[in-house]
Amino acid sequence: MEENQNIEENTYSQEEVEGIVNKAIEDTLTGVQYDESKVQGWINLLCERITSSLIEQGKPYKYIVHCMIMQRNGAGAFVVTSQWWDTVADGQVIVSWPKDKQAKQEQQKNTLHVICSVFAVSMIT
Amino acid sequence: MDTLGNTYVLEPKEEEKFYPSKVKRIIQEVLEDKFKNETQYDQNTTPIVVEELIKKILKRIRETIKMPRYKLCCQVYAGEIKGQGVKVTSKCLWDTTWDNYASYQYTNEFMYAVGIVFGVYYE
Numbered sequence: 001m002e003e004n005q006n007i008e009e010n011t012y013s014q015e016e017v018e019g020i021v022n023k024a025i026e027d028t029l030t031g032v033q034y035d036e037s038k039v040q041g042w043i044n045l046l047c048e049r050i051t052s053s054l055i056e057q058g059k060p061y062k063y064i065v066h067c068m069i070m071q072r073n074g075a076g077a078f079v080v081t082s083q084w085w086d087t088v089a090d091g092q093v094i095v096s097w098p099k100d101k102q103a104k105q106e107q108q109k110n111t112l113h114v115i116c117s118v119f120a121v122s123m124i125t
Numbered sequence: 126m127d128t129l130g131n132t133y134v135l136e137p138k139e140e141e142k143f144y145p146s147k148v149k150r151i152i153q154e155v156l157e158d159k160f161k162n163e164t165q166y167d168q169n170t171t172p173i174v175v176e177e178l179i180k181k182i183l184k185r186i187r188e189t190i191k192m193p194r195y196k197l198c199c200q201v202y203a204g205e206i207k208g209q210g211v212k213v214t215s216k217c218l219w220d221t222t223w224d225n226y227a228s229y230q231y232t233n234e235f236m237y238a239v240g241i242v243f244g245v246y247y248e
Contacts, residue, residue, distance in 0.1 A: 043212050048216065050216075062218055064217045065217070066214070066215040066216075067214050068212070068213045070204070073207055076168050078175055081179070084197040086196070117200065119243070
């Protein structure tokens with residue numbers, strides 16, 4: 001019984017982290033238009049929010065939170081990641097916001113696009 | 126049946142640490158080699174090129190620099206330049222003594238590419 005609990009506490013949960021990231025992005029960036037002067041502040045706030053929520057989980061992981069905020073004006077962009085790590089214990093979450101369905105529903109003219117990636121690297125072998 | 130013993134190693138050796146300058150040089154070489162001056166961003170071919178690039182970077186780092194106790198995360202962003210603003214930030218929760226990152230950005234008239242490698246020490 002104890003062992004089962006230990007396993008849950010020590011492994012990384014993809015859905016939870018995705019939920020945290022989505023929530024943080026929505027809290028910080030819903031309804032804002034891209035503004036060159038404010039973007040530095042937003043991105044710092046976003047990273048801090050995500051990092052502190054991840055720490056609260058209390059799992060033995062090191063985290064790398066990486067955000068890219070881009071103005072939307074028809075240009076294309078592409079993000080690729082590759083890792084050299086323990087495929088069982090470590091994981092990553094990449095969130096692209098806003099998703100197209102969301103934008104149509106809210107009928108907002110979104111002027112920015114966020115791509116946020118979180119890498120969780122295990123500290124115990 | 127394999128038995129693994131303790132290695133009693135608590136920190137990386139001098140030569141085996143993550144040196145950002147070395148890694149940056151590798152990223153620079155690979156990016157500049159691929160995107161020579163006049164490359165344009167193409168919706169169809171660039172994603173494939175970038176995927177190849179990232180495998181190359183990781184492979185090169187593994188082969189040239191000896192860092193056996195480091196886990197590596199590599200990210201490459203590529204995009205078209207059309208007068209838009211872009212901001213990239215990362216925040217890390219790790220051991221600042223041994224963990225580090227290296228990044229290099231390449232730009233030409235039509236496109237930009239940013240390569241970032243994070244190195245995390247594990248025992």
